[in-house]
Amino acid sequence: MNLILLGAPGAGKGTQAEIICETYKIPAISTGNIIREALKSGTEMGLKAKSYMDAGQLVPDEVVIGIIKDRLAQDDCKNGFILDGFPRTIPQAEALDKMGIVIDKVIDIEVPDEKIVQRMSGRRVCEACGASYHILYKKPEVEGVCGKCGGTLVQRKDDHPDTVNARLKVYHEQTEPLKAYYSAQGKLSVVEGQEEVADTTKLTLAALKA
Numbered sequence: 001m002n003l004i005l006l007g008a009p010g011a012g013k014g015t016q017a018e019i020i021c022e023t024y025k026i027p028a029i030s031t032g033n034i035i036r037e038a039l040k041s042g043t044e045m046g047l048k049a050k051s052y053m054d055a056g057q058l059v060p061d062e063v064v065i066g067i068i069k070d071r072l073a074q075d076d077c078k079n080g081f082i083l084d085g086f087p088r089t090i091p092q093a094e095a096l097d098k099m100g101i102v103i104d105k106v107i108d109i110e111v112p113d114e115k116i117v118q119r120m121s122g123r124r125v126c127e128a129c130g131a132s133y134h135i136l137y138k139k140p141e142v143e144g145v146c147g148k149c150g151g152t153l154v155q156r157k158d159d160h161p162d163t164v165n166a167r168l169k170v171y172h173e174q175t176e177p178l179k180a181y182y183s184a185q186g187k188l189s190v191v192e193g194q195e196e197v198a199d200t201t202k203l204t205l206a207a208l209k210a
């Protein structure tokens, strides 16, 4: 099954992607995580992407399209994949089509902007493995420590409130049109993001089976 998770930054796509990945045994691919990894390793692509990311802007289409093309060509994607954070623009969606990739379903997780701002200020990520936590909704067992790898939990620079507003503006202008794009293809299912992660998960899994 080839899936796309759509939704504003902070809507909970990453968490749902992890759960679908475990349930369906298909890899969850986050362009944001790939770019952050590249940045950590100091690659040219990572350094180029940094200024866009820090400002809450999108990295140019040709860069992320290249990343996804390479990633989807890997063996573990043969039986399907979940894209988290890609596509984010119409040209990115068109690039997937041009690659001959058939998307089966697109799940759009809807969360109002006010909630997003509240959620993102509490989001913490593991410096080492990228796992995502929240100081209210998804607390680690030990404060500040990743339950998966023992790494340190930090706030992403682009989760700071000033950048969050810029990211939401970009989302509404450039990413939201993808809802109409996939709805026209009969592939879109809308999931209302719930207060509890487990409740959102139930809706997501039900949408996948529908």
Ligand code: AMP
Pocket (backbone or CB within 6 Å): 009, 030, 031, 032, 033, 035, 052, 053, 054, 056, 057, 058, 059, 060, 061, 064, 084, 085, 086, 087, 088, 089, 092, 158, 167
């Ligand atoms: P995320 O972790 O998905 O919120 O992504 C963090 C940042 O990485 C975004 O704010 C963008 O700067 C960049 N990014 C990730 N995915 C994409 C994409 N598909 N297109 C453009 N920029 C992206």
